Amino acid sequence: MNEKYLGILKNDDPLFFYLNKIKELKLNNFIPVDFYLVQSFSNTKTNVYKYTSNFDGTSFVVKFFGKNSTVNKKIAIKRLLWEFNKLKFFQSCTNKKTKIINPYCYLPDVDCALVEPYINGKTLDYYIKNAIEKNEKNKLYNKLELLALLLKCIHKEVHQNNYDMVVEKNYCAKILHTLYKNDLIDKNKMLDIKDTCIKKFSEIKTQPTHIHGDATTTNFIYANGSIYAIDMEKAKIASFELDLGFIIAELKHHFMLFGQKDNDASEYISFFLNNYCILSSKNINDIENNLKIFTALGLFRIARNMYLDVNYRKLLVKKAIGLIQ
Numbered sequence: 450m451n452e453k454y455l456g457i458l459k460n461d462d463p464l465f466f467y468l469n470k471i472k473e474l475k476l477n478n479f480i481p482v483d484f485y486l487v488q489s490f491s492n493t494k495t496n497v498y499k500y501t502s503n504f505d506g507t508s509f510v511v512k513f514f515g516k517n518s519t520v521n522k523k524i525a526i527k528r529l530l531w532e533f534n535k536l537k538f539f540q541s542c543t544n545k546k547t548k549i550i551n552p553y554c555y556l557p558d559v560d561c562a563l564v565e566p567y568i569n570g571k572t573l574d575y576y577i578k579n580a581i582e583k584n585e586k587n588k589l590y591n592k593l594e595l596l597a598l599l600l601k602c603i604h605k606e607v608h609q610n611n612y613d614m615v616v617e618k619n620y621c622a623k624i625l626h627t628l629y630k631n632d633l634i635d636k637n638k639m640l641d642i643k644d645t646c647i648k649k650f651s652e653i654k655t656q657p658t659h660i661h662g663d664a665t666t667t668n669f670i671y672a673n674g675s676i677y678a679i680d681m682e683k684a685k686i687a688s689f690e691l692d693l694g695f696i697i698a699e700l701k702h703h704f705m706l707f708g709q710k711d712n713d714a715s716e717y718i719s720f721f722l723n724n725y726c727i728l729s730s731k732n733i734n735d736i737e738n739n740l741k742i743f744t745a746l747g748l749f750r751i752a753r754n755m756y757l758d759v760n761y762r763k764l765l766v767k768k769a770i771g772l773i774q
Contacts (some may be wrong), residue, residue, distance in 0.1 A: 453490075468500060468502075499567055528556065567720065581704065609657050632677050645773055657687055663684075690740060690743045694745075752766050
């Protein structure tokens, strides 16, 4: 992940005290620290930073939920505790190959900070790009296999009768409204797509599970032969196919972004789905029948990103509409 130097954290900052305490109590690291180097991540939310001690190089990732003065503190604390508890809940998925980032602590009085270990690795998009540009196909296959294994564990079933896909319907409506606001679709088209999506979601029969909820390429880090899931603020109970659809959409998007056709990602999509179905004992035909609507939702979601070229965003919307018509 690309990092940008911002400055230093001095000992008069409250966070300095807590980082030192974590070093002492949880890492058994008593080496003194004069200051921490502060860096931001170019591919993450603006309120996520890396702090590195000047002497021994110990690094932390700190995510602030209340750094913006306009954020309601009660809401910020609620979001902070939600992610902390979700990360702790999914620690049962942590083993030799698959890991959920394990937070050190949360600090409501320090801009609602969540303190986590720093993982020095590569995100999934790095391996997608290398598979395209350097023909490193086997490495991407390996990373997708690990991802399937991790998602299989995250997707713990929840016993709930007659799940009505309300999460998916509401999320779809929210994304389509954003695309309308950004002039990527007109109002009539937005309403037509919304009606189509709601109808298709209503036809799907599924057992809800716990899901990651933000299955993007940058939220999975590979290091030392393992995969780490991070940023589980949007973890929820919904259809497991929401995570799968987002991953498929990400694969299609990155192949297009790196100068290929979205269909060129099909071999990797098939490999990922086959591995997931084998590991989770699910019928791939049943999953594939539903995945078009979830993949479309993933493409709509990516098209919201303002940093992408507007014509490319319109192309993503067109591809998504093609999947549900």
